[in-house]
Structure formats: C-alpha cells, structure tokens
Amino acid sequence: MKYWLFLGVAIVAEVIATSALKASDGFSRPLPSLIVAVGYLAAFYFLSLTLKVIPVGIAYAIWAGLGIILIAVASWIIYGQKLDLPAVLGMSLIIAGVMVMNLFSKTGA
Template identity: 80%
Template structure:
C-alpha cells in the first residue's frame, strides 16, 4: 500500500515541478527554478521507491497518465489555458486507461 502512496507523491511532485517550470521563465527566476529542481528530484526519488514493487511499465503509465491530466487541469485553473472537447475526451480516455490498469491488470502488483 505504501508503494501506491509513494507513486502518488511522485505524481504530485512532478505536477508541482512542471507547473513551476512555466513560472521559472526559462530558469531565469530563482524561486520557481528551485521548486522545479526540488520537485523533479522528489518525483524521481519516490518513483524509484515504487519500482521496488510495482512493475516499471505500470508505474510509469500511471505516473505519466495522471500527470498529463493533472497538468492540464493546473494549466486550466492557474494559467487560464482552454481545453477543447477533443482534449477533454482524450484525457477521459487516459483516466479510463489508468482505471483499467488498476482494477483489472494482474501486472499492477496488487
């Protein structure tokens, strides 16, 4: 169970780091740049902890899929970036894919 918590922390850290990447303005602003570096270090550290139990393909699919959806939501809320119907449909399919992996795959390491 803690491995799934570690994966969740990795996802959140990656989303925070990627969100700060835009604010870093090409690493020209100090504080957002620090958030980017610390966020990615934490993301990869916690992802590496999950790989002790969760297969890399499953962990990465969940990490990347949920990261895409969460970054799109953060971009919409914080930066006002619009999501059109095809983007929303695609993200819905990503969420469905993550759900299928978690609910039905024997590979998921449950």
C-alpha cells in the same frame, strides 16, 4: 500499500515541478527554478521507491497518465489554459486506461 502512496507523492511532485517550469521563465527566476529542481528530484526519488514493488510499466503508465491530466487541470486553473472537447475526450481516455489497468490487469498485482 505504502508504495502506492510513494507513487502518489511522485505524481504530485512532478505536477508541482512542471507547473513551476513555465513560471521559471527559462530558469531566469530563482524561486520557480528551485521549485522545479526540488520537485523533479522528489518525483524521481519517490518513483524509484515505487519501482521496488510496482512493475515499471504499470507505475510509469499511471505516473505519466495522471500527470498529464493533473498538469492540464493545473494549467487551466493557474495559467487560464483552455481545454477544448478533444482535449477533454483524450484525457477521459487516459483515465479509462488507468482504470482498466488497475481494475483488470494482473501485471501490477
């Protein structure tokens, strides 16, 4: 169970780091740049812990899929990025794929 928590921490750290990437303005702003560096370091560290138990394909698919959705939501809230219908439909398919993997696949068991 703790490895799923590690995966969650990795996802959140990646989302924070990626959200700060735009604010870093090409790494010309120190605080957002530091957030990017620390966030990605934490994300990969916790992902590496996750991979001790959860297969890499499953962990990465969940990490990337949920990361995409959370980044889109964060960009909408923080930067006012608009999400059109195709974007929402695409993210819905990502959510469906992650759910199918978790509910029906025996790979991650």
